[in-house]
Amino acid sequence: MTASVDNARPDSDDSTTLDTLIDDVIRPQAALVDRDGTFPRQSVDALAAAGLLGLASSTDVGGGGKGMRTVAEVVERLAAECGSTAMVVLMHYAATAVIEAHGPREVRSAIAAGDHLSTLAFSEFGSRSHFWSPTGTATAGDDGAVRLDARKSWVTSAGEADSYVWSSLPLAPGAGPMTLWLVPAGSSGLSIAGDFDGLGLRGNGSRPMTADGVRVPAGAMMAADGAGLDTALGAVLPWFLVLNAAFCLGLADSAVTEAGRHLTRTTLTHTGAALRDAPVTRRAFAQMKTRTDTLRAFLGDTLTALETGREDAMLRVLQVKALAGETAADVTDGAMQLCGGSAFRKELGLERRFRDSRAARVMAPTTDALHDFVGRVATGLPLLDEANR
Incomplete structure (x- = not known):
């Protein structure tokens, strides 16, 4: 890595x-x-x-x-x-x-x-969240150009980015499990299907894309033919997983901040007490804050492991998104419950953070896949089965 x-x-x-x-x-x-x-x-x-x-x-x-x-x-x-x-x-x-x-x-x-x-275009209809197993093809033409055909399931910034880091099967059979290409936006044969109308992250432009005979020069290949998986695992995955953890931390921390502000400012007229004055409320808030601070510490340790080349760096990188996704989902859910009916209104911004936080669990690699990866690495197995490489 x-x-x-x-x-x-x-x-x-x-x-x-x-x-x-x-x-x-x-x-x-x-x-x-x-x-x-x-x-x-x-x-x-x-x-x-x-x-x-x-x-x-x-x-x-x-x-x-x-x-x-x-x-x-x-x-x-x-x-x-x-x-x-x-x-x-x-x-x-x-x-x-x-x-x-x-x-x-x-x-x-x-x-x-x-x-x-730019953005990544890895996930496909045929392999879903298993980004390491592309089904889209790359075919060499007689004129030296390469033809790309694929159905990508979700691409962030689809139609908005200037280029796409695109995965495919290799040109040469047996060269490796995956090859990466830099595909310019506006390439002939590149199309986008529909708009994104999702539960959360509603403006991230995540839409399906299709390559139907998209032609790119052979020089658009990034790294060697078949070496895309090694590049994805070594160059992309650490950035993607760590930044996803930072993304989740931002959601969780802002939810804690907003909940704390609401509990402090809101009072009960008939008693004069603020919501924070109830011990059960303070305990729930403390649990949310502790989980968020735990994620911050774990993220910091993951970055230190990468910076120092520590032996457990790969393990930490795999763990951090799994921990972060669950933390953000649970903390934003807790903030919604703690702030009651007020949290269901748009003004606090909590329901938006609650919806946005759900994405990390299902964004590849999913939390379930990451737990499997962690178990494999922690017990001495390779990250992926040879069949997937």
């Missing part, structure tokens, strides 16, 4: 910029994005203009040169305000990890400059 990490917090200028964007753009847009199910274009463009979409890009192409810890904090803060925006940015950073390692310099430079949004 390889991943670019650092132990620094965002530069003060980056933090100040993010504070301003959250106050001026992202927070005011969050409820509208959720209500209308619209892609958060205004927020994404503002982040791009501020240089935050190029935060993980190398300095040699003009990027921020920041590693996973810094980027995770950005995702956490975005998720606390707008889950849809955070998910779009998360997937962009995961795609950037592959493009930085294997993509063309012009695309890397465009990402660094904030002129290019």
Whole structure:
């Protein structure tokens, strides 16, 4: 497993910029994005203009040169305000990890400059959440181009991204289980099916995509033919899982903050007591906060394991999204119960966080799959059966 990490917090200028964007753009847009199910274009463009979409890009192409810890904090803060925006940015950073390692310099430079949004296109109708088992094909043409055919089940930022990190079966049978390609948006034969009208993350633009004879140059291949799974596990998975954990932490922490504010400010007229004055309420709130702080500590330890090359780094990476998904779901559920009928109204923002938090459990690798992976690694088995490699 390889991943670019650092132990620094965002530069003060980056933090100040993010504070301003959250106050001026992202927070005011969050409820509208959720209500209308619209892609958060205004927020994404503002982040791009501020240089935050190029935060993980190398300095040699003009990027921020920041590693996973810094980027995770950005995702956490975005998720606390707008889950849809955070998910779009998360997937962009995961795609950037592959493009930085294997993509063309012009695309890397465009990402660094904030002129290019990318995303992952792994999940397929045929294999569902088993992203490691693509069914889409790649076929070499006589003219040196490659034909891609696939039915992708869900692609974040579909129709909004400038490129897609695309998985397929290898060109050469037996070369390996998967090959990765960089597919430009607008490629002939690339289509999107319908709109996304989901329970949560309603503005993340997650829609099915189809490649019907999409032609890309052979140079669009990222890494060697058949080496896509190793690239996905080594370059993509750490970023994807850790940033998902940061996303869940942002949701959980903001739910705790909002619940605490409600319990403190709300009083019972007939007694004059605040809701927080009841011991049973304080106990429930304490449990939510403790679970959230536990996730924060575990995420921090995971990042440290990656930064120091610790032997258990792979195990921590697999554990952190499973822990985070369950924590966010349970904490937001607890906040809904603790705040009662008020939480069902849009004003508190708790019901939106409750809905957004459900995605982590079913987003590949699902919590069930991650528990299996953890069990395999912890007992000395390979992460995947040879049949899946």
